[in-house]
Amino acid sequence: MAYSEKVIDHYSNPKNVGTLDKSKTNVGTGLVGAPECGDVMRLQIEVDDASGVITDAKFKTFGCGSAIASSSLATEWLKGKTLDQAVAIDNMELVEELNLPPVKIHCSVLAEDAIKSAINDYRKKNGLEELVFEERIH
Amino acid sequence: MLKLPIYLDNNATTPMDPRVLEAMLPYFTEHFGNAASRNHPFGWQAEEAVDYAREQVAQLIGADPKEIIFTSGATEGDNLGIKGVFEMYASKGNHIITCTTEHKAVLDTCKHIERSGGEVTYLEVQPNGLINLQELEAAIKPTTILISIMYANNEIGVIQPMKEISAIARKHGVLLFTDGTQAVGKIPVDVNKDGIDIMAFTGHKMYGPKGIGALYVRRKNPRVKVTAQMDGGGHERGMRSGTLNVPGIVGLGKAAELCRLEMAEDAARLSKLRDKLEQSLVQLEEAYVNGTPDSRLPHVSNISFKYVEGEGLLMGFNKNIALSSGSACTSASLEPSYVLKALGLGDDLAHSSLRFGLGRFTTEDQIDYTIKAVSETVLKLREMSPLWEMFKEGIDLDSIEWAHH
Numbered sequence: 001m002a003y004s005e006k007v008i009d010h011y012s013n014p015k016n017v018g019t020l021d022k023s024k025t026n027v028g029t030g031l032v033g034a035p036e037c038g039d040v041m042r043l044q045i046e047v048d049d050a051s052g053v054i055t056d057a058k059f060k061t062f063g064c065g066s067a068i069a070s071s072s073l074a075t076e077w078l079k080g081k082t083l084d085q086a087v088a089i090d091n092m093e094l095v096e097e098l099n100l101p102p103v104k105i106h107c108s109v110l111a112e113d114a115i116k117s118a119i120n121d122y123r124k125k126n127g128l129e130e131l132v133f134e135e136r137i138h
Numbered sequence: 139m140l141k142l143p144i145y146l147d148n149n150a151t152t153p154m155d156p157r158v159l160e161a162m163l164p165y166f167t168e169h170f171g172n173a174a175s176r177n178h179p180f181g182w183q184a185e186e187a188v189d190y191a192r193e194q195v196a197q198l199i200g201a202d203p204k205e206i207i208f209t210s211g212a213t214e215g216d217n218l219g220i221k222g223v224f225e226m227y228a229s230k231g232n233h234i235i236t237c238t239t240e241h242k243a244v245l246d247t248c249k250h251i252e253r254s255g256g257e258v259t260y261l262e263v264q265p266n267g268l269i270n271l272q273e274l275e276a277a278i279k280p281t282t283i284l285i286s287i288m289y290a291n292n293e294i295g296v297i298q299p300m301k302e303i304s305a306i307a308r309k310h311g312v313l314l315f316t317d318g319t320q321a322v323g324k325i326p327v328d329v330n331k332d333g334i335d336i337m338a339f340t341g342h343k344m345y346g347p348k349g350i351g352a353l354y355v356r357r358k359n360p361r362v363k364v365t366a367q368m369d370g371g372g373h374e375r376g377m378r379s380g381t382l383n384v385p386g387i388v389g390l391g392k393a394a395e396l397c398r399l400e401m402a403e404d405a406a407r408l409s410k411l412r413d414k415l416e417q418s419l420v421q422l423e424e425a426y427v428n429g430t431p432d433s434r435l436p437h438v439s440n441i442s443f444k445y446v447e448g449e450g451l452l453m454g455f456n457k458n459i460a461l462s463s464g465s466a467c468t469s470a471s472l473e474p475s476y477v478l479k480a481l482g483l484g485d486d487l488a489h490s491s492l493r494f495g496l497g498r499f500t501t502e503d504q505i506d507y508t509i510k511a512v513s514e515t516v517l518k519l520r521e522m523s524p525l526w527e528m529f530k531e532g533i534d535l536d537s538i539e540w541a542h543h
Contacts, residue, residue: 011454031538034540035525036540039447040525060522060523061522062446067450068450
C-alpha cells in the first residue's frame with residue numbers, strides 16, 4: 001500500500017511537534033490511544049481565555065505514518081479556530097484531506113478523539129462542564 | 139557503489155541467483171518434455187533433469203534422492219507432511235505436538251487436524267525463543283504420533299535444538315517433522331545427523347524459483363509414509379500427484395547445489411555484516427534484540443526500538459530499504475506479531491520491532507547505509523513520541539490508564 005503524498009509530506013515535515021506547559025490553566029491536553037494498540041497521540045491546545053480562540057497547538061504521536069500525519073494536520077487546523085469550531089472537526093475531513101485508505105481511518109478517529117479530549121481537559125481546568133461525546137469504535 | 143533500494147527482507151523471499159535461471163531456461167523451451175513420458179526422448183530428457191535435481195537437493199540435506207518428494211513449496215510441504223502423517227498413522231494415535239511460534243502453514247494445518255478429530259499440543263517457547271525440552275518430553279502421550287517443530291524461526295531466526303528434539307522423539311517412537319524453510323541452504327542441515335523424519339522446504343528462500351519446494355520423507359529407520367493430499371497419476375512415489383514442474387525442479391536443484399557449495403562462505407560473511415548491523419543499532423537507547431543470539435541463523439536480526447512504532451519507522455526509509463516489521467499495521471491482521479508475543483514481549487515491543495534478513499547479495503555499504511538510516515529515523519520519531527518523552531521524564535507507562543480500542 002502506497003502512502004498519499006500528503007501523508008508523506010506530514011510524516012517528513014511534521015507541523016507543530018512539541019509540548020505545551022501542562023500546568024497552565026489555558027492549556028488543554030488530550031492523550032489517547034494505547035501503546036499496546038500501536039498508537040498513542042498527545043495533542044495540546046493553548047486557548048485565549050477571553051476570545052475562546054486556540055492560539056497554539058502541539059502534538060506528539062507514537063504510531064504509523066498515517067497517525068503522525070493525522071495529528072500533524074489536526075494541529076494545523078486547530079490554530080486560529082474557536083473551541084466551538086474545533087469541536088466540530090470530523091475525522092472524515094482528515095480522511096479526505098490525507099486520502100487515508102480504509103485501514104487507516106482509525107488514525108483519523110484517534111486524532112478527532114485527541115482534539116475532543118484536549119478541549120475537555122481545558123474545560124475541566126476552567127470549571128466548565130465536560131462535553132459528552134458518543135462512544136466510537138475505532 | 140551503493141546499490142539502492144536495499145533488500146533486507148530475505149526471510150520473506152530471496153532473489154533468484156542468475157546461475158539458477160541459466161540452468162532453468164532450456165527446460166521451458168527446448169527440453170519441455172513431461173518427465174512421466176517414458177516412450178520418447180522428450181520425456182527421457184525431462185526425467186534425467188529431474189533425477190539430477192533430486193540428487194542435488196538430497197545432497198544438500200544428507201538424504202537419499204529417493205527420499206525427496208517435489209512439492210509446490212513449503213506451505214504444501216507442511217500440509218502434506220503433517221496431514222499425511224495424521225492420516226497414515228491414524229491407527230497408532232491422533233496426537234501431535236507443535237509450538238506456538240511455528241509458521242501459519244503449520245499452525246493452521248494443526249487447527250485443521252483438530253477439526254478433523256485430532257488433538258494438538260501447542261508448546262510455549264521460552265523468552266529466548268527456544269522450546270523447553272522437558273516440556274516437550276512431558277507432552278508426549280501414548281497417542282502421540284508426531285512432533286512438529288520448525289528448524290529455524292522466520293521472524294527471529296532462532297534455531298531449535300533439532301538433535302535433542304529428535305532424540306526425544308526417537309526414545310518415544312514418535313515421528314519428527316520439521317519446517318526447514320528458513321534453515322535449509324543457510325546452515326548445515328543433515329536429516330540423519332539431526333534425526334529428522336520428514337522436512338518441508340522451498341526454493342524461493344534459497345535463491346531458487348518460487349512455486350517449487352520439496353518434502354523429505356525418510357525411507358529407512360524408520361520407513362515413513364504420508365498419505366497423499368493430492369490424488370492423481372501417482373507421481374512422486376504416490377505421495378504427490380501432478381505433472382512435475384521440470385524447470386522449477388531444475389532450478390531448485392541448482393539452487394541447492396549452490397547453497398551446498400557456498401553456504402559456509404555466505405554464512406561467515408553475512409554473520410559479520412549482521413553483527414555489525416546489530417551491534418550498531420543496539421547502541422541506540424532502549425533497543426533490544428529478540429530471540430537468543432546463541433542459537434540463531436547467521437543472516438537474521440530482529441530488534442525492537444522501544445517507544446517508536448514499526449510501520450512509522452519503516453516509512454522513514456522504505457523507499458530505499460525493504461524490511462519487515464512485527465507491527466500490526468504492516469500485516470493483514472490487527473494483531474502484532476504472535477511470534478514476538480510468544481516470547482513474552484508486550485504488545486508495545488512487538489509493535490516496535492524490525493526484522494532484518496540479509497542475503498547472498500547484501501553488501502557492506504548497504505549495511506552501513508541501513509545503520510545510518512534506521513538510527514536517524516529512530517531518533518527522529520522518538521523526538522515526536524509522547525511515550526519517549528514520558529520515559530525520559532521517568533513516568534512509568536504501565537501506571538497510565540490507557541484507553542484501549
